[in-house]
Amino acid sequence: MKILPGVGLLVVLAATAQGAEPKPFPGKANQWEGFVRHDFQVDGAKVIVVEPKAPKPGRPWAWRGEFFGAFPNADIELLNQGWHLVSMAVPNLFGAPKAVAHWEKFYDVLVNDHQLHPKPALIGLSRGALYCMAWAVAHPEQTLLVYLDNGVCDFKSWPGGKPKGLGQGDGSAPEWANLLRAYDFKDDREAIASTLNPVDRLAPLAKAKVPILLVYADSDPVVPHRENGERLYDRYLALGGPVERIIKPGLGHHPHGLTDPRPIVEFFNRTWQVARSTSTR
Template sequence: MFQKFLDAGIAVAGIDVGESFGSPEGRATYTAFYEELVRGRGLSPRPCLLARSRGGLMLYNWAVEHPESVACIAGIYPVCDLRSYPGVERASTAYGLTPDGLAEALARHNPVDRVEPLAKAGVPVFHLHGDADAVVPLESNSGELARRYRRFGGEMTLLVVEGGGHTMWPGWFRSRELVEFVIAHAGGGRS
């Protein structure tokens, strides 16, 4: 996948924000990373985001706060609901809140509850998700995000992989559809 992106003129970059689970502190680190790539290195101000597994929490939470700065989002079994993974109790520490405090604040921090700005901005979304994923269940994550995204008028493609689990199966990373989606929305590279 990455080689196909590079061959199409699309830079690939990432940052380790630790186990921040999409928290405001992690989002601030991601914003600094974005600023470095755009202002410091001249990359596109509208990157394509690739959200895989728990990276979905960070990328969606950042994207909903910066919809004008996102060309598209592609996901491979991304976490979209803190309640399903890692769970409110485990995530609360990263948010500097008690479990009850995070539960009360979910509307401000839970990607599946925050997608309206992305949909209204017309950010296209594409997910691959297996129907046998026991770690990040399809229905409460990509399935629910798709329902809500479409309700707000957003364009989302969800390809369900029959029998697919939360694995390192090479097919996740060789998806022609996902690669073509990203390349089509990258704006000619430098994304």
């Protein structure tokens, strides 16, 4: 069953209120970093769900936009503190509407069948930011928070960049061609004129007061911060959106995350606590 904005949430809350037990996760069960990992398929795409040993009440979850398992120390700590961790493999779609359609099917399964909370927390590393921001813009009322790490916030910057004369970053001509196909752009001109970039679609998130955490390096040659994280920060702040940032001086695109993930995890837990206290008033 597809969850429609403003309608599905009521359906999920009603089901939860009736005390229905969540279904067990299907698929092959393995171990990942000491936790039970389930691999299965939804809507023809490979998905991963990692279960915490003791889920938090309310069943919060973090959704990786891409690159499951890369630089995972914050993910592991979230699992330790009772968050579920999920991922869906729809590569080469760059957050295009086709990708969001797949995510909606996965969301329906997770929330309706397995009773994860109706508002996921989104984790977008690098190009994964395009997926997370696309979901959040399409579903601001079903988004708890967005955490972007050296995240692509403008596809003119990456994969456009220097190869297309659209930014200061390294860019990628082959990935630009993939992006044109993903969005069904007829040519470069249509892509450049598009308003589907995260930096151009922040108003719905600001209106919904979706918290955003930006972690970025100030010497990233792949996803330059002035064209991506810093630009999003300035625009979201100007719109009145709740946003925080952590700048890593002198670092490049890698490593993602922080050596000590506590500031990231604290952002997740603080946002969750506010959401829980608001929903129970």
